[in-house]
Amino acid sequence: VLELDGKYQELQSRARALCAEAAEFVGEADESDTIHPHMRRLLAASGLVRLTVPGAYGGVSERVDPLAICVVREVLGGVSAHLDSLFAMQGIGSFALSTAGTETVRNRWLPAVAALDAIAALALTEPQVGSDLAGITTVIETRGDQLRVSGRKSFITNAGEADFYCVLGREPDGLSLVLVPAAAHGVSWSRPHQIIAPHVLGDVEIDGVEVPQENRIGRAGKGMSQVLSTLATFRVSVAGAAVGLAQAALDEAVRHCDARESFGVRMSRLGSIPHELARAWIDIEMARTFAYRAAAAAGSDPLASLSLSSMAKVGATETAGRVVDRAVQVMGRFGLIRGSTIERLYREARPMRIYEGSTEVILDSLSKVLVKQART
Numbered sequence: 001v002l003e004l005d006g007k008y009q010e011l012q013s014r015a016r017a018l019c020a021e022a023a024e025f026v027g028e029a030d031e032s033d034t035i036h037p038h039m040r041r042l043l044a045a046s047g048l049v050r051l052t053v054p055g056a057y058g059g060v061s062e063r064v065d066p067l068a069i070c071v072v073r074e075v076l077g078g079v080s081a082h083l084d085s086l087f088a089m090q091g092i093g094s095f096a097l098s099t100a101g102t103e104t105v106r107n108r109w110l111p112a113v114a115a116l117d118a119i120a121a122l123a124l125t126e127p128q129v130g131s132d133l134a135g136i137t138t139v140i141e142t143r144g145d146q147l148r149v150s151g152r153k154s155f156i157t158n159a160g161e162a163d164f165y166c167v168l169g170r171e172p173d174g175l176s177l178v179l180v181p182a183a184a185h186g187v188s189w190s191r192p193h194q195i196i197a198p199h200v201l202g203d204v205e206i207d208g209v210e211v212p213q214e215n216r217i218g219r220a221g222k223g224m225s226q227v228l229s230t231l232a233t234f235r236v237s238v239a240g241a242a243v244g245l246a247q248a249a250l251d252e253a254v255r256h257c258d259a260r261e262s263f264g265v266r267m268s269r270l271g272s273i274p275h276e277l278a279r280a281w282i283d284i285e286m287a288r289t290f291a292y293r294a295a296a297a298a299g300s301d302p303l304a305s306l307s308l309s310s311m312a313k314v315g316a317t318e319t320a321g322r323v324v325d326r327a328v329q330v331m332g333r334f335g336l337i338r339g340s341t342i343e344r345l346y347r348e349a350r351p352m353r354i355y356e357g358s359t360e361v362i363l364d365s366l367s368k369v370l371v372k373q374a375r376t
């Protein structure tokens with residue numbers, strides 16, 4: 001796509017309208033480690049969450065449209081990381097269910113996810129396992145017609161608030177995904193960590209939890225393919241959120257530099273500052289255009305375009321990191337004030353380069369693809 005068509009522009013307008021209504025809660029919500037009730041209510045009323053599940057289960061389009069998710073996240077990501085995460089996780093936490101869950105389990109959960117009546121979560125990370133998911137220690141055992149799940153998951157978005165967790169665990173056949181309802185006997189959670197940009201985040205203890213076989217998502221030993229297909233649809237949307245955040249940081253910097261004078265000129269004309277601002281603008285436009293292109297490609301064939309989505313994620317999140325850092329720099333001491341918008345954006349940009357595939361892990365995979373292509 002070179003220009004977004006009307007359908008996507010309409011989604012942007014709806015997301016902007018939501019952000020305008022949510023504006024008064026942003027400061028509070030983005031400092032919270034629990035879901036902000038007003039944010040949840042407003043997001044549910046907007047109907048935008050319906051974009052995160054397939055049409056057959058209360059969603060908008062037949063299949064989840066990565067470009068739709070991307071453009072909405074761009075708007076939300078520029079305003080509130082809390083709102084953005086609440087929106088995106090409904091898709092990330094439920095997508096495996098949409099594509100490979102049993103009919104009973106889909107019907108039970110997906111319409112509730114689409115209406116924001118149920119909160120979704122994806123539980124991969126463990127206290128000692130992050131990027132290297134092959135080292136997962138959570139165990140899934142078959143006990144007659146039941147599955148028994150035991151392990152500890154760490155740094156899980158929506159822990160403590162989620163109604164279900166899609167849990168990656170180990171079976172004799174390999175890694176598998178299983179839906180574990182939060183209300184199941186043996187599930188508990190805690191918040192051992194607070195991060196620099198507060199997030200609804202916690203650890204989940206799964207202590208010999210028994211769930212029916214129908215809670216298995218996809219085939220035994222094929223859990224990583226479900227994780228991969230979730231990434232293939234949603235990873236590019238992190239690029240959308242990062243572009244929105246970078247744009248918001250640049251807007252703050254431009255406003256500040258144009259309003260303040262130093263050495264007898266407006267700061268927007270002082271020394272290297274005009275070039276810093278212009279470079280940030282170029283970087284953001286490039287990241288945005290590429291994010292839309294990768295998201296459109298993911299809409300046609302998510303797995304075939306995973307490399308493009310991954311490039312868009314790295315490109316946009318690294319851009320956001322650079323832009324927000326330069327924005328703070330050109331704002332001088334005013335960029336450092338706790339509770340200011342720029343300070344919040346500065347903190348919120350940081351985790352984006354670590355979650356959903358860290359920059360280095362993605363670069364490593366991309367370089368393997370590159371070399372493989374060159375050899376064929």
Ligand SMILES: Cc1cc2nc3c(=O)[nH]c(=O)nc-3n(C[C@H](O)[C@H](O)[C@H](O)COP(=O)(O)OP(=O)(O)OC[C@H]3O[C@@H](n4cnc5c(N)ncnc54)[C@H](O)[C@@H]3O)c2cc1C
Nearest residue numbers: 122123124125130131155156157351355356358360361364
């Ligand atoms: C805000 C936030 C929300 C999160 N939400 C969730 C969630 O909902 N569900 C969930 O399961 N997890 C979640 N996570 C965890 C996240 O997925 C992990 O942080 C991520 O996978 C990276 O793992 P790690 O932090 O253990 O880093 P590590 O894997 O220990 O990596 C540390 C450093 O080593 C580098 N590195 C690792 N491997 C390689 C390699 N092969 N080549 C080169 N460099 C490498 C990394 O790039 C990084 O710089 C969340 C994390 C954050 C910060």
